[in-house]
Amino acid sequence: MILIDGKKVSASIQEKIAAEVKELANAGERPPHLVAVLVGDDPASQTYVRNKINACKKVGFKSTLIHLEPYTSEAKLLQVIAGLNADSEVDGYIVQLPLPSHISQQKVIEAIHPSKDVDGFHPMNVGRMVLNLPAYVSATPYGIMQLLEHYRIETSGKHCVVVGRSHIVGSPMSILMARNTPIGNATVTLCHSKTQNLKEITLTADILIAAIGRPWFITADMVKPGAVVIDVGINRVDDNTSPGGYKLMGDVDFENVKARCSYITPVPGGVGPMTIASLLKNTLLARKKIIY
Ligand code: NDP
Numbered sequence: 414m415i416l417i418d419g420k421k422v423s424a425s426i427q428e429k430i431a432a433e434v435k436e437l438a439n440a441g442e443r444p445p446h447l448v449a450v451l452v453g454d455d456p457a458s459q460t461y462v463r464n465k466i467n468a469c470k471k472v473g474f475k476s477t478l479i480h481l482e483p484y485t486s487e488a489k490l491l492q493v494i495a496g497l498n499a500d501s502e503v504d505g506y507i508v509q510l511p512l513p514s515h516i517s518q519q520k521v522i523e524a525i526h527p528s529k530d531v532d533g534f535h536p537m538n539v540g541r542m543v544l545n546l547p548a549y550v551s552a553t554p555y556g557i558m559q560l561l562e563h564y565r566i567e568t569s570g571k572h573c574v575v576v577g578r579s580h581i582v583g584s585p586m587s588i589l590m591a592r593n594t595p596i597g598n599a600t601v602t603l604c605h606s607k608t609q610n611l612k613e614i615t616l617t618a619d620i621l622i623a624a625i626g627r628p629w630f631i632t633a634d635m636v637k638p639g640a641v642v643i644d645v646g647i648n649r650v651d652d653n654t655s656p657g658g659y660k661l662m663g664d665v666d667f668e669n670v671k672a673r674c675s676y677i678t679p680v681p682g683g684v685g686p687m688t689i690a691s692l693l694k695n696t697l698l699a700r701k702k703i704i705y
Contacts, residue, residue, distance in 0.1 A: 414671050415564070417643075417678045419556075422563045423686035427472050430693050434473035437700070445700035446475040447531065447692075448497055448506035452490060452516065453483035457649065458509045465507070468689045474696060477503075487516045491524050498526040505531030505549075505699040507692070510581075528705035531695040534581065542585060545592050547704045549695045554586040556687025557622065557643055562596050566620070566641055566676060573599035574615050576608075576631070576664075577624035582645055586622055611635070623664035633669040641676040645684050 434444050447469050451462045462478065469476035479493060490508075497506050506529055512518050522530075527537035533549035541548035550558075561568060573590045577583035587603040589596075602614055615621055615635040623631045624645035636642060646664030663680030671677050678684050698704050 414674060415676045416671075417560055417564060417676055417683055419560060419678060419683040419686045422560060423556075423690040426559065426687075426690040427468065427693060430690075430697055431472040433697060438473070443502075444473050444475050445504050445696045446477070446502055447696045448477045448479060448503050450479045450481065450490070450493060450497075450506060450508045452481045452485050452509070453513050455511070458511070462509050465689060465692060468693060469696075472693055474693070483513055485513075485516075487520065490516060490521060494521065494524045498524075498529060503529065505529045505696045507532045528702075529699060531692060531699055532581075533585075533695065539580075539585065543588050545594065549698070549704060550589070550691075551581050551585045552688045552691035552695065553582050553624075553645060553684060554589050555691040555694070557586060557645070557684060558589055558596050559691065560643070560678070560684070560687055561620075561641075564676060568596055568620065569598040571599045571619035572602070572617055573620040573622065574602045574604060574618035575622045575624065576604045576611070576615065577626070577645070578603055578605045579624065582624040583622075586624065590620070590622075625664045627664060628662040629664070629666040631665040631670065633666060633673055636670050636673050638673050640674045642670055642674045642678070643684065644678050644680050646680060647685060 437444060449462045449465055451458060466476045466478055497503050508521055510518060522534045525535055527535045530538050531549055533551040538548045542550050575583050575587045587601045590599040591601040604611055604614060612635045616637050618637055618640055620641045621636060622643040626646060628648040628650055642665055644663035644665040648662045649659045650662050652660040661681050
């Protein structure tokens, strides 16, 4: 079994990005600028945004955090977004999800200009991704594709089972794996909570991608021997022995599944670090105006 080291791959991608930022500086150009918009005080969202801002600093990007009060109105947020769309010094920005319930997430996503939508959530980017046109691809699925590429995992003709169909992970993942691209060309089955006989399906997966949000949902008896297992799940589970009072668990029962598979991502240290690397990559693409 080979442990897929997302931390290492992410670090090497970030080194390459930092080198490109230096090249820009040598050419007298400004660095990429990412803005993160955070509404409210959700602790997990605060951690995610802080990690993104820190990652920007490390590679030499300019970054700005716009932290809005939890009761910020939808109109006010849309005004902030309009300002970011118009600001030529901002290459890309993210609005951290989830948003408070009084704000329409879809309205906000559609207000982001596609050329600055480095999270790849705007329908224009999703549609272009489906059509295999240049697009910002949602960071987590994009990160997984880079892991598969880095470890030279054969995907062509393989049966890939994705469990979870969210707009940000499962659905784009299934499309990417099915596209006619070097990493892709898989035969894909997309499963969700209404799927019947899930175990029968996962047992046929050469590549199993779990994006469910339930700790240790995928057990060893659901995994085909020799499968590649990608665990997207990040679940905070109460744990009195941990300093923060919680520990992170994946969607896969790692200890028991690892003995059965050929490759597996750990949690933490697998898919998570790749998500940040992908966001930085998208921001660099935005700075260089490569997609739009
Ligand atoms: P969502 O809650 O949006 O989606 C979960 C999906 O799992 C849904 O499609 C749901 O089906 C499906 N599901 C739920 N229960 C079952 C079941 N019993 N059997 C089969 N399918 C089921 O989650 P996300 O996609 O946003 O996130 C999934 C996990 O990945 C979470 O743990 C999240 O924290 C993590 N994550 C990690 C990231 C990273 O950087 N590593 C980034 C983003 C997310 P249905 O559609 O029918 O409800």
